[in-house]
Amino acid sequence: MTCTYSTSSNSSTTLAMYPSTFTLKELGLAATAVHNFLKTWVIDHAFLGGFMALAIGNSERVVDSVDVECRKPLFGVKSIGILLESEPDFAVEAPVRPGTVRAIYRPNGVPVNIMARGMGDLLLLGDMQEIDVGGLPLPFLSHANFIIEKIKAAAGRWNRADEDDLIYMCKYRSSHIQCALIRGRLKKSIVRKAAEKHRCLAPLFQSMGFSL
Numbered sequence: 001m002t003c004t005y006s007t008s009s010n011s012s013t014t015l016a017m018y019p020s021t022f023t024l025k026e027l028g029l030a031a032t033a034v035h036n037f038l039k040t041w042v043i044d045h046a047f048l049g050g051f052m053a054l055a056i057g058n059s060e061r062v063v064d065s066v067d068v069e070c071r072k073p074l075f076g077v078k079s080i081g082i083l084l085e086s087e088p089d090f091a092v093e094a095p096v097r098p099g100t101v102r103a104i105y106r107p108n109g110v111p112v113n114i115m116a117r118g119m120g121d122l123l124l125l126g127d128m129q130e131i132d133v134g135g136l137p138l139p140f141l142s143h144a145n146f147i148i149e150k151i152k153a154a155a156g157r158w159n160r161a162d163e164d165d166l167i168y169m170c171k172y173r174s175s176h177i178q179c180a181l182i183r184g185r186l187k188k189s190i191v192r193k194a195a196e197k198h199r200c201l202a203p204l205f206q207s208m209g210f211s212l
Helices: 024-040 049-055 077-084 143-156 159-173 179-185 188-195 199-207
Strands: 045-048 065-068 090-093 100-105 110-115 129-131 136-141
Touching: 024 045, 024 049, 024 065, 024 077, 024 090, 024 100, 024 110, 024 129, 024 136, 045 049, 045 100, 045 136, 049 065, 049 129, 049 159, 077 100, 077 110, 090 179, 136 143, 143 159, 143 179, 143 188, 159 199, 188 199
Parallel strands: 065 110
Antiparallel strands: 045 065, 090 100, 100 110, 129 136
């Protein structure tokens, strides 16, 4: 499926047309449970990834897990898994990504990926947001930081989901994009790498004021 983007008035965007693996309600239940767990241990965190894309309105986004980024705890991310093992609603599994904790929320089978990648600059107070999911406000990255995290991810891998999320943000959430903030927090080399791996995103980056 071709990925297209244009800044003209006749712009068109093609997004992934797949149903979600889990509903927003199911993902929200798992997210609420892990939020309460992390809050109990006073671990700052924010939800991101496909769960965030779905929560802000991208109903066509395929989502098969909940991703949550934590401020790196002094005792290490592996210790979060040890603490989580005592929670009856979670089954800790082998991680699918290095340096993460992977657990299954037993009541509905939603996988949860708990990460602590040293991204504390994205978890600043006043630089996050709360989004209501199922009647409970949950902490998420700000829209600008979601874009920053997605561009960093796109620079290091080829993933269709990164393309779709960035295109969705620029097409349907453009009023939330803080271009100056994004330019100030991203190295040009990172943006260029992302554009090289995802050529259809180059016009999008240029519309944010990046020279490629």
